[in-house]
Amino acid sequence: MTDPRLADLARRAPETRLLTEPSDLEHYGRDWTRRWTPAPLAIALPSTAGDVQAIVRWAREHQVTIVPSGGRTGLSGGAVAAHGELVVAFDRMNQVLGFDPVDATLTVGPGIALEAVQNAAREHGLAYPVDFAARGSCSIGGNIATNAGGIRVIRYGLTRQWVAGLKFVTGTGELLELNRGLVKNASGYDLRHLVIGSEGTLGMVVEATLWLAPPPPPTQVMLLAVPAMDALMRVFAVARVKLQLEAFEFFTDRALEHVLAHGAQAPFDVLSPYYVVAEFDAGDEASQAAALDMFEACLEAGWVTDGVISSSDAQAASLWRLREGITESLARYKPYKNDISVRIGAVPAFMADMHGLLAREYPTFDVVWFGHIGDGNLHINVLKPDELDQESFVAQCEVVTKHLAAMLHKHGGSISAEHGIGLVKKPYLEGTRSHEEIALMRGIKAVLDPDGIMNPGKVF
Amino acid sequence: MKILVGYKRVVDYNVRVQVKADGTGVVTEGVKLSANPFDDIALEEALRLREKGVAEEVVIVGIGPADLTAHLRNGLAMGANRAIHVTTTEAVQPLTAARVLLKLVEKESPGLVIVGKQAIDDDANQTGQMLAALWDRPQATFAGKVEIADGKATVAREVDAGMETLDVDLPAVITTDLRLNEPRFIKLPDIMKAKSKPIDVIELGSLGVDTGDHLKITHYAAPPKRSKGVMVKDAAELVAALKHKGLL
Ligand SMILES: Cc1cc2nc3c(=O)[nH]c(=O)nc-3n(C[C@H](O)[C@H](O)[C@H](O)COP(=O)(O)OP(=O)(O)OC[C@H]3O[C@@H](n4cnc5c(N)ncnc54)[C@H](O)[C@@H]3O)c2cc1C
Ligand SMILES: Cc1cc2nc3c(=O)[nH]c(=O)nc-3n(C[C@H](O)[C@H](O)[C@H](O)COP(=O)(O)OP(=O)(O)OC[C@H]3O[C@@H](n4cnc5c(N)ncnc54)[C@H](O)[C@@H]3O)c2cc1C
Numbered sequence: 094m095t096d097p098r099l100a101d102l103a104r105r106a107p108e109t110r111l112l113t114e115p116s117d118l119e120h121y122g123r124d125w126t127r128r129w130t131p132a133p134l135a136i137a138l139p140s141t142a143g144d145v146q147a148i149v150r151w152a153r154e155h156q157v158t159i160v161p162s163g164g165r166t167g168l169s170g171g172a173v174a175a176h177g178e179l180v181v182a183f184d185r186m187n188q189v190l191g192f193d194p195v196d197a198t199l200t201v202g203p204g205i206a207l208e209a210v211q212n213a214a215r216e217h218g219l220a221y222p223v224d225f226a227a228r229g230s231c232s233i234g235g236n237i238a239t240n241a242g243g244i245r246v247i248r249y250g251l252t253r254q255w256v257a258g259l260k261f262v263t264g265t266g267e268l269l270e271l272n273r274g275l276v277k278n279a280s281g282y283d284l285r286h287l288v289i290g291s292e293g294t295l296g297m298v299v300e301a302t303l304w305l306a307p308p309p310p311p312t313q314v315m316l317l318a319v320p321a322m323d324a325l326m327r328v329f330a331v332a333r334v335k336l337q338l339e340a341f342e343f344f345t346d347r348a349l350e351h352v353l354a355h356g357a358q359a360p361f362d363v364l365s366p367y368y369v370v371a372e373f374d375a376g377d378e379a380s381q382a383a384a385l386d387m388f389e390a391c392l393e394a395g396w397v398t399d400g401v402i403s404s405s406d407a408q409a410a411s412l413w414r415l416r417e418g419i420t421e422s423l424a425r426y427k428p429y430k431n432d433i434s435v436r437i438g439a440v441p442a443f444m445a446d447m448h449g450l451l452a453r454e455y456p457t458f459d460v461v462w463f464g465h466i467g468d469g470n471l472h473i474n475v476l477k478p479d480e481l482d483q484e485s486f487v488a489q490c491e492v493v494t495k496h497l498a499a500m501l502h503k504h505g506g507s508i509s510a511e512h513g514i515g516l517v518k519k520p521y522l523e524g525t526r527s528h529e530e531i532a533l534m535r536g537i538k539a540v541l542d543p544d545g546i547m548n549p550g551k552v553f
Numbered sequence: 554m555k556i557l558v559g560y561k562r563v564v565d566y567n568v569r570v571q572v573k574a575d576g577t578g579v580v581t582e583g584v585k586l587s588a589n590p591f592d593d594i595a596l597e598e599a600l601r602l603r604e605k606g607v608a609e610e611v612v613i614v615g616i617g618p619a620d621l622t623a624h625l626r627n628g629l630a631m632g633a634n635r636a637i638h639v640t641t642t643e644a645v646q647p648l649t650a651a652r653v654l655l656k657l658v659e660k661e662s663p664g665l666v667i668v669g670k671q672a673i674d675d676d677a678n679q680t681g682q683m684l685a686a687l688w689d690r691p692q693a694t695f696a697g698k699v700e701i702a703d704g705k706a707t708v709a710r711e712v713d714a715g716m717e718t719l720d721v722d723l724p725a726v727i728t729t730d731l732r733l734n735e736p737r738f739i740k741l742p743d744i745m746k747a748k749s750k751p752i753d754v755i756e757l758g759s760l761g762v763d764t765g766d767h768l769k770i771t772h773y774a775a776p777p778k779r780s781k782g783v784m785v786k787d788a789a790e791l792v793a794a795l796k797h798k799g800l801l
Contacts, residue, residue, distance in 0.1 A: 311584065376583060385744055388741045388745075392741075400742070402738070404627050404631070404739050405565055406568075406587070410567075
């Protein structure tokens with residue numbers, strides 16, 4: 094360790110492992126966005142909250158900045174370290190620390206994978222209901238820092254809803270115990286909620302206590318072929334009344350073609366412009382009959398043209414693969430991603446406007462739409478044509494994102510539904526949040542992180 | 554040709570099965586029930602044979618309580634022409650199932666019976682073989698590939714050493730293995746159409762088969778929990794630990 098700053102760090106946080114190999118710097122210095130060249134100073138792998146505090150105090154003294162890092166599945170560049178930062182990764186703080194059957198809570202280290210939390214909950218006959226395709230690699234710390242959503246928000250809400258308590262090290266090195274698993278706690282500002290969604294800019298989550306839910310009842314999954322955009326929300330309106338929905342997702346024919354090319358089984362003989370994946374409680378015959386009613390009503394109205402239904406959990410999983418496989422099937426095209434939201438009721442008007450914009454601005458690009466439409470959340474992926482270089486591609490996309498941000502402003506939506514602002518959406522924050530709001534956010538950051546060492550350059 | 558397909562309902566493959574506290578069985582309330590996966594494969598194969606023009610009619614058979622109807626409707630929606638529901642409130646053991654199927658075979662005179670190689674609830678792997686013996690017709694078990702021509706079925710079987718190919722004269726019994734095919738999704742419009750497909754209901758008692766308990770189940774228990782691994786510091790400690798267990 095030639096850098097004297099690192100030698101000092103090794104002395105002050107003796108239990109922390111430090112990595113400086115180029116391959117480690119690259120591995121830990123980037124997330125799923127591949128736009129920035131990783132260039133961190135070093136990687137620190139602490140094993141205790143005390144170490145994390147020591148790291149922050151060290152960083153303040155040496156004026157080194159910190160990038161907290163979870164599973165690096167983030168899609169907004171929040172965990173990118175490209176300017177000599179110290180990456181603090183929580184790989185070694187990944188244990189289940191406790192389970193309380195009366196509270197129905199699980200206490201975990203921030204580095205634990207989402208899927209490991211789901212499995213631990215299942216071991217106790219309960220469920221951790223936040224869920225999405227990156228479950229095997231993303232971490233609870235990252236989920237909390239981005240207030241991750243996913244495919245079951247419609248039923249269970251976002252990560253925020255499941256956080257019962259947090260241990261948090263601020264940008265000054267203070268260790269806070271926020272809310273401590275209390276259901277009721279009317280004792281002033283709830284700082285826990287300030288931390289959730291703060292994208293590592295205020296400090297680091299070093300422990301989380303999560304609420305668990307009763308396990309879901311047996312469910313079934315339907316895949317519906319929808320002929321037109323304006324029918325999507327009509328189908329949703331019927332489905333949410335007739336069924337207890339667990340998920341309501343959509344994707345386009347373009348998305349399906351990519352997933353099929355990636356090896357999935359085709360659900361229908363003919364392509365349809367839009368598809369809906371709906372999962373619903375099907376514990377009894379009444380709810381299965383309701384699903385059929387719903388389908389019949391939509392078929393008669395012309396809002397769906399065809400549909401299949403899972404007859405086993407294995408089939409449910411293969412229908413889900415059509416939706417969940419999209420992100421991976423697009424990865425090779427280095428897509429430019431938009432993750433936007435509007436009020437659910439505003440989706441049709443917004444989609445119509447956006448359709449016009451995309452047709453006008455991207456006449457030649459392959460644009461793939463999918464997302465959590467039941468939450469008003471759309472993912473718009475623009476694929477890079479092979480012949481175009483990355484820089485001019487991104488430059489062209491950013492022009493369109495400006496228009497998109499303006500359109501979102503008009504419809505009262507958000508430029509980031511669930512992926513966070515990070516680096517990727519930073520230029521467009523003002524379309525979604527007012528000057529006054531942003532000024533307040535800066536003020537809050539200045540209190541918790543007066544030296545500006547926590548994930549600088551992210552969010553604003 | 555007519556094909557008869559065994560179509561059993563079981564606890565879904567993905568459910569973590571729990572033994573009842575009193576050891577009298579496994580918990581099925583509030584638990585996802587699905588077609589036995591091997592039976593879905595059997596039905597899929599029968600439907601493909603019908604689509605190829607080898608068969609004209611596919612009949613599924615379920616043995617179980619009144620609420621089995623919804624399960625049979627799924628099979629009809631998948632494409633079976635009709636269903637036979639043999640009603641009973643008792644648990645059905647393989648020999649009873651084989652005897653029931655034999656009665657139906659005598660009634661329906663199918664050219665082929667396809668059943669799963671086993672049902673994933675009791676994993677008995679007996680019904681198809683017993684039916685073939687009682688019926689005194691050839692059997693081809695663990696089918697990975699089936700072709701029908703000239704009154705014969707050519708069946709590639711999954712055996713330990715690879716694949717074994719058998720020619721059997723029809724009528725015969727085929728039992729399906731996992732890789733035979735991938736069952737289709739049920740189309741929602743077909744569920745609507747399936748509402749008007751016939752389900753013959755026959756009381757098991759009326760078939761005159763011996764349903765006496767051939768096997769007595771004394772109790773159910775969960776497999777013993779695997780004890781946690783022990784960490785050893787070095788090779789010497791490992792050797793000592795193995796010696797202590799009498800393994801060295
Ligand atoms: C295939 C795929 C599907 C996805 N689907 C969804 C989806 O449906 N919904 C959704 O919301 N997201 C989705 N994502 C995005 C991503 O998985 C989530 O944002 C996830 O919450 C990020 O977790 P992570 O551990 O990978 O965080 P990272 O990418 O490592 O970090 C994300 C942010 O959190 C900060 N951070 C990480 N750990 C801590 C900590 N302990 N303390 C403080 N800050 C920390 C980082 O600094 C960064 O700003 C998807 C990603 C992929 C690749
Ligand atoms: C019989 C009885 C039973 C009760 N049971 C419960 C109970 O079960 N659960 C419970 O939580 N509480 C209970 N309370 C307490 C009380 O009713 C609640 O706290 C209630 O929310 C207060 O509402 P209020 O409009 O009366 O507010 P006030 O008493 O008028 O004000 C309460 C606080 O809110 C502030 N405030 C009021 N309006 C605004 C505004 N528009 N913007 C910003 N700040 C504002 C005030 O400055 C003050 O700090 C009970 C009270 C009584 C008398």
